[in-house]
Amino acid sequence: MVTAGRELVDAALALNTDAGGGSLGAGGEPLTFSVQTSEKVYQSFRLTVTNPGGHSSLPRPDNAIYQLAAALIRLAGHRFPVALNDGTRLFFERSADFQESAVAADMRAVAASPPDLDAAQRLAARSPHLNSMLRTTCVATRLAAGSADNALPRNATAVVNCRILPGVPVDEVEAALRRVIADAAIAWERVEEARPSPPSPLEPDVLAALEELVGEMWPGVPVIPEMSTGATDGLFVRNAGIPVLGVSAIFGDPDDVRAHGLDERVGVRAFHDAVEFWYRMLKRLGG
Numbered sequence: 001m002v003t004a005g006r007e008l009v010d011a012a013l014a015l016n017t018d019a020g021g022g023s024l025g026a027g028g029e030p031l032t033f034s035v036q037t038s039e040k041v042y043q044s045f046r047l048t049v050t051n052p053g054g055h056s057s058l059p060r061p062d063n064a065i066y067q068l069a070a071a072l073i074r075l076a077g078h079r080f081p082v083a084l085n086d087g088t089r090l091f092f093e094r095s096a097d098f099q100e101s102a103v104a105a106d107m108r109a110v111a112a113s114p115p116d117l118d119a120a121q122r123l124a125a126r127s128p129h130l131n132s133m134l135r136t137t138c139v140a141t142r143l144a145a146g147s148a149d150n151a152l153p154r155n156a157t158a159v160v161n162c163r164i165l166p167g168v169p170v171d172e173v174e175a176a177l178r179r180v181i182a183d184a185a186i187a188w189e190r191v192e193e194a195r196p197s198p199p200s201p202l203e204p205d206v207l208a209a210l211e212e213l214v215g216e217m218w219p220g221v222p223v224i225p226e227m228s229t230g231a232t233d234g235l236f237v238r239n240a241g242i243p244v245l246g247v248s249a250i251f252g253d254p255d256d257v258r259a260h261g262l263d264e265r266v267g268v269r270a271f272h273d274a275v276e277f278w279y280r281m282l283k284r285l286g287g
Helices: 001-008 064-076 084-100 101-111 117-126 128-133 170-181 204-217 232-239 267-287
Strands: 015-017 021-024 028-037 041-052 137-145 155-164 187-191 225-228 245-246
Touching: 001 041, 015 267, 028 204, 028 232, 041 064, 041 101, 041 128, 041 170, 064 137, 064 155, 064 170, 084 101, 084 128, 101 128, 117 128, 155 170, 170 187, 170 232, 204 225, 204 267
Parallel strands: 015 245, 028 225
Antiparallel strands: 021 028, 028 245, 041 155, 041 187, 137 155
């Protein structure tokens, strides 16, 4: 299907509204404008514990809920190693120019080769976003267990969602999780298969056009390539051989991410500014 689509469309570039965007500073002023050139790989695992169960008045020494909970506690304490690629290294290098001195120093230290792991730890503690830019992450997102209040659970299930750095094999991540959880009695299942996608180049002429447009609308705001910590449908287009750039142009607080939440929202001005940016961008790049 993807191959057929690639035969029908011979595009030099695709633009994605569901990635990139602008970051606001502490006072609400535009700080940086991000262009997504790559994204993490989405992979979920379903972990299941089974048990004979029984009546709740006769507790067993083993319990499916406790067994699974113990495994998830071990997972909660695990951190994947710091690993940077060309895109994330450039992200930290350019972002450092617009941070307070201590954070800027840590960003430059992380962007060095090899990265300063103490600086990485401080950045990770400062922001979930920065932590996710530094490493693969895996986190429990769903739980289900039991069938009645007065019955011992015969099964307990959790879903662990991973966002894997581009280029890191899913098998490698699963093997690391199995070592951390260290319970051969837990059954593992992949929830669908991951769809990795290659990073997209940010060509100099495209970068120059974007920088000019950003300068018109938000003077002094730099354009910074980034790796999305989430996943978008851009991966299907990248895998069809078409470079994809995420340029949502919507500014928001990087420490107040509400995506997929019940209170997901964007600012009214941010929305209208993004519409204007896209109008100018499509005229510029399409002309």
